[in-house]
């Protein structure tokens with residue numbers, strides 16, 4: 106169980122980073138984990154910085170277990186204020202590690218605190234908890250990009 | 261509870277020998293403490309042997325074929341029906357086999373939507389089917405403590421027929437708010453309610469509900485998933501029109517559930533699933549249907565599971581349902597008392613043993629139920645966490661989810677102690693204050 110509840114995870118759970126819904130934002134999503142009732146509301150704000158799309162902000166609120174709450178905090182640290190392509194790479198690394206059934210321990214250099222979730226891979230029931238905020242972020246980004254491409258079509 | 265003092269207590273250490281799974285270890289060699297029987301019970305060897313014996317000696321498709329094996333299989337299947345019906349005080353021909361209680365409840369719900377559809381089209385319906393035809397403005401009444409299995413099928417019926425869903429609310433203690441019995445009126449066509457809540461443990465008063473429902477001619481349906489396995493149960497004394505329950509929560513195999521209904525109710529219902537075995541005559545244009553219970557058992561049924569469930573009924577009868585009830589009552593009192601001693605722990609549902617079963621939900625201040633369950637799992641204690649397929653009930657009780665322990669006839673105080681000790685550690689681990 107120590108594998109699961111690493112001190113880093115408990116720290117993020119007790120002192121979540123980036124929590125609270127903020128303005129401005131381009132899209133907002135509500136995701137739930139229907140098996141245990143974890144819920145998250147998540148907003149993303151995308152920005153063009155010198156022609157490069159950036160995740161200017163990710164803000165969130167919700168309720169859930171320590172794993173889903175800590176994962177939201179780590180997701181914020183990993184994705185906010187990052188170029189969009191880099192953020193998607195982080196998401197891919199996180200997903201791959203967590204769905205690897207323990208084969209892939211993650212790489213601390215590229216993943217930071219997110220490697221602490223490697224232990225979750227051994228608890229199939231908790232994988233959904235850990236992925237909830239990340240997949241909500243992905244959904245929100247896709248919606249924001251959809252919305253902006255429709256805006257452009259309108260122009 | 262009265263008069264239980266005279267009953268001989270269950271010999272749990274002997275009973276446990278019949279359940280080999282209880283001797284296994286989990287998570288780094290911890291002995292398994294199984295406290296999740298409200299989700300599904302473990303199975304005694306006798307049940308597994310009965311299933312195996314059927315396959316080894318008499319396996320064949322029932323109600324078909326002229327050979328000896330088919331005869332024996334049919335006898336085993338219908339014999340199982342008689343045994344299981346007897347276990348709940350019913351006549352064999354009034355018991356329909358389904359996959360589980362969810363299917364039993366859907367079977368009842370579909371009787372309404374199918375009858376309504378067919379009436380609209382002017383299609384043939386069984387005699388007496390009028391009581392299943394719904395019109396806009398008709399009402400279906402459930403309670404705010406239903407398992408999704410007795411909620412969503414009725415939401416679906418309403419969406420298809422224009423009927424309105426209403427529900428009896430709950431008190432803060434997690435009992436039915438009986439003031440809401442006033443919701444039963446002449447437009448009420450169905451009152452479908454849970455006997456014992458799988459999340460709150462509350463045992464609901466069947467008598468007053470049935471009395472009001474009868475007075476307005478509403479059909480009454482009881483979800484008895486959490487009562488048939490745990491207490492003496494007799495369909496003929498409850499006064500309801502139909503009862504649904506699952507085999508796997510009462511020591512039986514998965515894949516079999518039951519629906520009991522009054523003969524005149526079953527015979528007035530149009531079929532649910534259709535195909536082989538449920539017909540009387542078939543032409544290319546149309547068919548007529550077999551009388552119940554065959555009308556509701558399309559296709560080759562779950563014979564081995566029926567045989568296994570019948571054996572489970574014998575096993576339970578042999579121990580005595582009154583003794584099982586008394587045993588659970590004792591464990592419920594013990595667990596409620598123990599939980600009350602742990603700081604930061606709150607029981608969701610009745611906190612005394614009056615009209616209450618052994619499923620006990622609780623929350624731990626500052627720690628999510630999923631994390632509570634994980635700590636318990638680490639100590640070998642198997643409980644369920646989440647909304648227990650009763651999401652609206654959680655909302656009403658103002659909790660996102662709960663942790664639930666649910667003992668059965670093979671558990672004892674040592675199991676409850678293991679659970680309580682683990683619960684007492686939880687807040688320390690998460691630094692909750």
Ligand SMILES: Cc1ncc(COP(=O)(O)O)c(C=O)c1O
Pocket residue numbers: 298299360361362363407409410454456457458483485486506517649
């Ligand atoms: C009260 C109640 N109703 C219905 C059900 C559904 O039973 P099944 O999943 O076996 O169909 C359950 C099982 O969890 C239950 O506890």
